[in-house]
Amino acid sequence: VQLVESGGGLVQPGGSLRLSCAASGFTFSRYYMSWVRQAPGKGLEWVSSIYTGGGSTYYADSVKGRFTISKDNAKNTLYLQMNSLKPEDTAVYYCAAVHNIVVVTPTDLSDTRRYNYWGQGTQVTVSS
16 A cells, blocks of 8 residues: 655745645545644644545635645545645645545544555645
Protein backbone atom coordinates (compact mmCIF):
# COMPACT_ATOMS: atom_id res chain seq x y z
CA VAL A 1 0.00 0.00 0.00
CA GLN A 2 1.25 3.47 -0.89
CA LEU A 3 -0.14 6.95 -0.50
CA VAL A 4 2.15 9.57 -2.01
CA GLU A 5 1.34 13.25 -1.53
CA SER A 6 2.65 16.10 -3.63
CA GLY A 7 1.95 19.77 -4.30
CA GLY A 8 2.91 21.39 -1.02
CA GLY A 9 5.03 24.50 -0.78
CA LEU A 10 5.29 28.11 0.34
CA VAL A 11 2.45 30.45 -0.57
CA GLN A 12 1.43 33.95 0.46
CA PRO A 13 -1.76 34.57 2.43
CA GLY A 14 -4.71 34.62 0.06
CA GLY A 15 -2.95 32.34 -2.37
CA SER A 16 -3.82 28.87 -3.64
CA LEU A 17 -2.27 25.42 -3.76
CA ARG A 18 -3.43 22.07 -5.08
CA LEU A 19 -2.37 18.92 -3.28
CA SER A 20 -2.41 15.49 -4.89
CA CYS A 21 -2.27 12.00 -3.41
CA ALA A 22 -1.53 8.97 -5.58
CA ALA A 23 -2.86 5.75 -4.08
CA SER A 24 -1.87 2.18 -4.86
CA GLY A 25 -2.08 -1.30 -3.39
CA PHE A 26 -5.72 -1.28 -2.25
CA THR A 27 -9.21 -1.02 -3.74
CA PHE A 28 -9.59 2.75 -3.96
CA SER A 29 -13.37 2.69 -4.45
CA ARG A 30 -14.01 0.92 -1.12
CA TYR A 31 -12.46 3.64 0.99
CA TYR A 32 -13.14 7.11 2.24
CA MET A 33 -10.13 9.24 1.36
CA SER A 34 -9.23 12.16 3.57
CA TRP A 35 -6.84 14.99 4.15
CA VAL A 36 -5.57 15.40 7.70
CA ARG A 37 -3.14 18.10 8.79
CA GLN A 38 -0.77 18.69 11.67
CA ALA A 39 0.35 22.19 12.53
CA PRO A 40 3.64 22.75 14.36
CA GLY A 41 3.32 21.67 17.97
CA LYS A 42 -0.28 20.51 17.57
CA GLY A 43 -2.15 17.25 17.10
CA LEU A 44 -3.75 15.82 13.99
CA GLU A 45 -6.68 17.79 12.60
CA TRP A 46 -9.13 16.27 10.12
CA VAL A 47 -9.64 18.60 7.14
CA SER A 48 -11.84 16.92 4.54
CA SER A 49 -13.04 13.57 3.22
CA ILE A 50 -14.58 12.11 0.10
CA TYR A 51 -16.24 8.75 -0.48
CA THR A 52 -14.51 7.29 -3.51
CA GLY A 53 -17.39 4.89 -4.10
CA GLY A 54 -19.92 7.66 -4.51
CA GLY A 55 -18.49 11.16 -4.26
CA SER A 56 -20.00 12.54 -1.05
CA THR A 57 -17.75 15.20 0.45
CA TYR A 58 -17.24 16.45 3.98
CA TYR A 59 -15.31 19.44 5.36
CA ALA A 60 -14.12 20.80 8.66
CA ASP A 61 -15.70 24.17 9.47
CA SER A 62 -12.27 25.81 9.39
CA VAL A 63 -11.85 25.12 5.66
CA LYS A 64 -15.43 25.04 4.38
CA GLY A 65 -15.87 27.37 1.42
CA ARG A 66 -12.12 27.65 0.83
CA PHE A 67 -10.97 24.05 0.20
CA THR A 68 -12.37 21.56 -2.30
CA ILE A 69 -11.70 17.84 -2.19
CA SER A 70 -11.99 15.74 -5.33
CA LYS A 71 -10.88 12.41 -6.78
CA ASP A 72 -10.11 10.63 -9.99
CA ASN A 73 -10.97 6.96 -9.59
CA ALA A 74 -9.41 6.09 -12.96
CA LYS A 75 -6.07 7.39 -11.68
CA ASN A 76 -6.58 6.38 -8.00
CA THR A 77 -5.75 9.94 -7.11
CA LEU A 78 -7.08 12.32 -4.48
CA TYR A 79 -6.86 16.11 -4.67
CA LEU A 80 -7.27 19.09 -2.38
CA GLN A 81 -7.70 22.51 -3.94
CA MET A 82 -6.89 25.11 -1.32
CA ASN A 83 -7.89 28.72 -1.96
CA SER A 84 -7.80 31.85 0.19
CA LEU A 85 -5.05 30.33 2.29
CA LYS A 86 -4.37 31.73 5.74
CA PRO A 87 -1.27 31.51 7.95
CA GLU A 88 -3.22 29.17 10.25
CA ASP A 89 -3.43 26.67 7.38
CA THR A 90 0.31 26.10 7.76
CA ALA A 91 0.81 22.40 8.50
CA VAL A 92 1.97 19.08 7.19
CA TYR A 93 -0.90 17.69 5.13
CA TYR A 94 -1.42 13.93 5.13
CA CYS A 95 -3.48 11.82 2.79
CA ALA A 96 -5.25 8.99 4.62
CA ALA A 97 -7.63 6.15 3.81
CA VAL A 98 -10.31 4.48 5.94
CA HIS A 99 -12.35 1.48 4.79
CA ASN A 100 -16.03 2.25 4.30
CA ILE A 101 -17.02 -0.61 6.62
CA VAL A 102 -15.78 1.28 9.70
CA VAL A 103 -17.48 4.56 8.81
CA VAL A 104 -20.99 4.53 10.29
CA THR A 105 -21.61 8.29 10.35
CA PRO A 106 -19.69 11.24 8.84
CA THR A 107 -18.51 12.10 12.34
CA ASP A 108 -16.41 8.94 12.26
CA LEU A 109 -14.26 10.50 9.54
CA SER A 110 -12.76 12.98 11.98
CA ASP A 111 -11.51 10.15 14.22
CA THR A 112 -7.97 9.69 12.93
CA ARG A 113 -7.59 6.45 14.89
CA ARG A 114 -9.92 4.71 12.42
CA TYR A 115 -7.64 5.27 9.42
CA ASN A 116 -5.98 2.26 7.81
CA TYR A 117 -3.37 3.90 5.61
CA TRP A 118 -1.37 7.12 5.70
CA GLY A 119 0.94 8.99 3.37
CA GLN A 120 4.22 10.57 4.36
CA GLY A 121 2.84 14.12 4.30
CA THR A 122 3.56 17.29 2.37
CA GLN A 123 4.42 20.64 3.95
CA VAL A 124 2.21 23.66 3.31
CA THR A 125 3.49 27.00 4.58
CA VAL A 126 1.39 30.14 4.30
CA SER A 127 3.49 33.21 4.98
CA SER A 128 4.31 36.61 3.55
